[in-house]
Amino acid sequence: MNRSRCLLAVAALAAGCTSTPQPSGAPERPADVRTRVLSLLPPTLADRAGWAQDLQVAFSALNLEPSVEQLCAAIAVAEQESGLRADPPVPRLGEIARRELDERAERAGVPRLAVAAALVLPSPDGRSWNERIAAVKTEHELSDLYEELIDRLPLGRRFLASRNPVRTGGPMQVSVAFAERQAERGYPYPMKGSVRDEVFTRRGGLYFGVAHLLEYEAPYDALIYRYADFNAGRWASRNAAFQNALAAVTGIPLVPDGDLLPPDAGRDTPPGATETAARSLASRLGLDADDIRRDLARGEGPGFEGSRLWQRVFTLAERQGRTLPRAALPRITLEGPKIQRKLTTEWFARRVEERQRRCVARADSPE
Structure with a gap:
């Protein structure tokens, strides 16, 4: 790194x-x-x-x-x-938005023909919803249009579930x-x-x-x-360094993406790759499965580097004779409707x- x-x-x-x-x-x-x-x-x-x-x-x-x-x-x-x-204007935003609507409708079980029929109807300004979607240039315009669509079209409420799909802006x-x-x-x-x-x-x-x-x-x-965290989520760089140290100790390949637990992990959630690797060291770490899960959950906030799991994994890793960094750029390929080429968090x-x-x-x- x-x-x-x-x-x-x-x-x-x-x-x-x-x-x-x-x-x-x-x-x-x-x-x-x-x-x-x-x-x-x-x-x-x-x-x-x-x-x-x-x-x-x-x-x-x-x-x-x-x-x-x-x-x-x-x-x-x-x-x-x-x-x-x-x-800022987003190239081809109307096209991206229209495709997003179709994908969300499909996930909600709404036929594409029904969506197409609803979007040719006139909107309050006289243009069809399709025409207005095609004309949007910025995410603010699109966000406002989605809010109006959700409010005016029952079909929009059904497959947008009152949730505006524009999630970032400014x-x-x-x-x-x-x-x-x-x-x-x-x-x-x-x-x-x-x-x-x-x-x-x-x-x-x-x-x-x-x-x-x-x-x-x-x-x-x-x-x-911090720039990497801004893109990948707070503390992702710290967590990626932990994943690298854990991989060095166990020999188990891990993708250092900064995600220590599966999304929305609860007590009964099956362990992911990072947790499984940590559990393989349980006896050497002097920690049980609950201890490991509890400490990994601290990866969502400050202070994980003070946990027993973090400190003991790094102690084992550094017995191999070299000091390991406490931060690493996460290895993540960026995805999203606005991304048109292969980009990464490191980039x-x-x-x-x-x-x-x-x-x-x-x-x-x-x-």
């Missing part, structure tokens, strides 16, 4: 401290933070002052240190995800579900509509995206692992890392 190497020595030093540094001493004046952000944003970006304002508010509200490195991390993710656009392509959980802890702006609506705004998308990227503790020595993380380096370099060479 390659470590992040910054082009600038000062950036490398600061980037190593990635346990979400908090402000120390007197807080900086908002105007000073905005000035710093302006020096980091691409010079050709439209409404740079507005972006600077929204980023400054996000860092202040989340009590995050507005360092050059952390500000550039947020800017780099937004640049990678949306080209620094609040509601300049950082943050999950709507994450934003809804985050908003329960507070939100620095008056809520004009739903949390979903706020995700598609620049201010809301940046606030929730920065929270997802930086507002959690993780045992990382480089920001690249995403390294692209963001490159953008963050260029952003940090702008701090030393202002306009």
Whole structure:
């Protein structure tokens, strides 16, 4: 696994401290933070002052240190995800949306002919639903259209089950579900509509995206692992390192994808590959099956690296004579209706890392 190497020595030093540094001493004046952000944003970006304002508010509200490195991390993710656009256009979105409707209808047992018949009906603006779907350019437009379709068409309620299939949005392509959980802890702006609506705004998308990227503790020595986590899920890089260590001890091949248990695993869920490998070491670890399941469940949150399972697996692995990294880029192939070519979480993380380096370099060479 390659470590992040910054082009600038000062950036490398600061980037190593990635346990979400908090402000120390007197807080900086908002105007000073905005000035710093302006020096980091691409010079050709439209409404740079507005972006600077929204980023400054996000860092202040989340009590995050507005360092050059952390500000550039947020800017780099937004640049990678949306080209620094609040509601970016998606190529062939109407076609993708229409195919998604057919697939969801099929899973719900709704005949395609019935879907086709419903979508040729006129919608409230006079166009057919098909025409409106074909015309959408952004996820915000599509999300609003889905909400209207669910509300107006009984057939839509049946196969969409009152669940809008647009699950991410905004300049950082943050999950709507994450934003809804985050908003329960507070939100620095008056809520004009739903949390979903706020995700598609620049201010809301940046606030929730920065929270997802930086507002959690993780045992990382480089920001690249946060970029991977942003794509794969919090703590995925930490968990992938554990899977690598477990594979080294057992000799059992494991895909280091960061998923330690099957989705929604309960007490009676059969063990997956990682749990099975860990159970094969039960006697050497001094842990039983319940202990192992309990510790693996901690992989969904902070502190797994303090568990007996983590510590004992790494102790066994390092008896082979070398120190193993405590973070690794997860090996995941990205999938989804918007993805048209083979991409991976590592590809995403390294692209963001490159953008963050260029952003940090702008701090030393202002306009």
